[in-house]
Amino acid sequence: MNIRTVLNVGCGHPDHSAGLPSYFKNEGWRELRLDIDPWNNPDVIGSMLDMSAVPDGSVAAVYSSHSIEHLYANEVAVALKEFLRVLSPDGFAIVSCPDLQAAAELIAKDKLLDVAYESPGGTVTPFDLVFGHRAYAVRDNPFQSHHSGFTLKILTTTLRQAGFGTVGGLRRLQRYDLSVIASKSNLQEHEMRELAESILSEPATQ
Numbered sequence: 001m002n003i004r005t006v007l008n009v010g011c012g013h014p015d016h017s018a019g020l021p022s023y024f025k026n027e028g029w030r031e032l033r034l035d036i037d038p039w040n041n042p043d044v045i046g047s048m049l050d051m052s053a054v055p056d057g058s059v060a061a062v063y064s065s066h067s068i069e070h071l072y073a074n075e076v077a078v079a080l081k082e083f084l085r086v087l088s089p090d091g092f093a094i095v096s097c098p099d100l101q102a103a104a105e106l107i108a109k110d111k112l113l114d115v116a117y118e119s120p121g122g123t124v125t126p127f128d129l130v131f132g133h134r135a136y137a138v139r140d141n142p143f144q145s146h147h148s149g150f151t152l153k154i155l156t157t158t159l160r161q162a163g164f165g166t167v168g169g170l171r172r173l174q175r176y177d178l179s180v181i182a183s184k185s186n187l188q189e190h191e192m193r194e195l196a197e198s199i200l201s202e203p204a205t206q
Contacts, residue, residue, distance in 0.1 A: 004060035007086060008033045009048055010067030013040040016121065020063060021094070023199045032059065037143050048079035054086045062086065062093040069097045070132075072147045080162035087184045094199060095159065096179040099171055100149040103129040116176050129176055152178050166192050170200060 006024045011033040020031060034051060035042035044053045048067060062083045071079055083093050103126040106116060113125050122135050136144040150158070152171050159167045159182040166187040169180030181196050 003030050005030050005032050006061040006063055007059040009064040011035045021199055051082045057088045059086050060088050060091045064095045069146045084163055092183040094181055098129040099176050099178045101151045102176040155180050168192050168196050
């Protein structure tokens, strides 16, 4: 059997993160975990901005759940170029992050600290969606602060501008979350739809 590798970027600690979508949880896939924080016990310690420990074209998928918002705006393109570099020619990336449009709608109603939803890491408010979860984004844990943010339009446009071939995504309104799939090569519409339905149909996690 041809075993493909999914690179879990910003994987978090195995006891506290939500893990991969079920699409990747079968014998056809192996997970390679990368994180900037050694406490999370990743297979590879490294930043999204420099994944040089991962060879060019060596993974079939990149999974980045609630990590890209931790980058400064000028760093996002650098990280996405790294995603493209490590992907095989027929590979794809899954990128999820907070939905700032949804957060803004609550903030406009003066609900900055109201409960938006409950996550595996605890209660999430609009404040947490914008700035980082207050339970983790503390002074001695700088990796958890948010430095940029996205709407669905901006995230899909950013991925296309970075060089991805075909991009599609959706807003998960119940989880105030965006989830986007981007292929390295150009896919036919039916190919992208089939891939997206296989992965993005699952509940969002943070």
